[in-house]
Amino acid sequence: MTTSKDIILGVLALQGAFKEHLEYFQKVIEGNPEQYSKYNFKFIEVRTPEELEQCDSLVIPGGESTSISLIAERTQMLQPLLDFVKDESKSVWGTCAGLIFLSKQLKNGKVGQKLLGALNVQVVRNAFGRQVNSFESHLDFSSFIKDCHDFPAVFIRAPVIDEILDQDNINNSINDPTITKSSNNYNNKSPVKVLYSLDNFDNNNNHLIVAVRQGRKLGTSFHPELATKDYRFHKWFIDEFVLGSDRYI
Ligand SMILES: NC(=O)CC[C@H](N)C(=O)O
Numbered sequence: 001m002t003t004s005k006d007i008i009l010g011v012l013a014l015q016g017a018f019k020e021h022l023e024y025f026q027k028v029i030e031g032n033p034e035q036y037s038k039y040n041f042k043f044i045e046v047r048t049p050e051e052l053e054q055c056d057s058l059v060i061p062g063g064e065s066t067s068i069s070l071i072a073e074r075t076q077m078l079q080p081l082l083d084f085v086k087d088e089s090k091s092v093w094g095t096c097a098g099l100i101f102l103s104k105q106l107k108n109g110k111v112g113q114k115l116l117g118a119l120n121v122q123v124v125r126n127a128f129g130r131q132v133n134s135f136e137s138h139l140d141f142s143s144f145i146k147d148c149h150d151f152p153a154v155f156i157r158a159p160v161i162d163e164i165l166d167q168d169n170i171n172n173s174i175n176d177p178t179i180t181k182s183s184n185n186y187n188n189k190s191p192v193k194v195l196y197s198l199d200n201f202d203n204n205n206n207h208l209i210v211a212v213r214q215g216r217k218l219g220t221s222f223h224p225e226l227a228t229k230d231y232r233f234h235k236w237f238i239d240e241f242v243l244g245s246d247r248y249i
Helices: 017-031 051-052 066-073 078-086 097-102 167-175 232-242
Strands: 005-013 039-046 055-060 089-094 103-106 119-122 134-139 150-157 158-165 179-181 192-199 209-215 217-220
Touching: 005 017, 005 051, 005 232, 017 039, 017 232, 039 051, 039 097, 051 119, 055 097, 055 232, 066 097, 078 119, 089 232, 097 103, 097 119, 097 217, 097 232, 103 158, 119 192, 119 217, 134 192, 158 192, 217 232
Parallel strands: 005 039, 005 055, 055 089, 089 217, 103 119
Antiparallel strands: 103 179, 119 158, 134 150, 158 209, 192 209, 209 217
């Protein structure tokens, strides 16, 4: 007899598009019953330190990063979240506002906005300006998701990553008052891997980085939970990050 293992994946539900993530993860499991038959997945909304404590993995959804930060502070969730993301065995994925919250440095942030500092990147908030506030683009993610040549990536007042930070440039920008810094001095030791950048998007030869991973931490500028009935990104997160550990094998 085999016993299935409980795996609890939480979605931070303080504000933003958390329901969509929960629905997409559920669809991944329902669509692949055999593959996941030995696991007992539980997808939960996370609003309290007690709920967070149960989680093996966490998704921080899109929404408004300033509101997520403020609500986290008001509900005594900021410190538990800082502690959670510091744990290298925990998988964490931030989409859009969630990427902003996970970053170490932020341009165009609001006064008092807090960052968790789990990804050694500098993010620019609302980076696409007014003309292209929101857009969808079919992107080729096959270099990291098998056969995923045409993913419908939805960008909504999206951020981009404009700098990968190493110890030196963190120190260089330390006195720049226009840059918001993370609320802790945690340093994720894994290398930052750029997964995707929009090259020459603005006809300016710029590389706008829109997806990175650093160890078990993932950040995307776009919203895979809004890609109509396309669950491939969520499946990849489960396979590569949540189960990508020998803890469950
Ligand atoms: N779709 C989104 O999550 C938008 C992010 C938003 N611009 C922010 O600053 O938080």
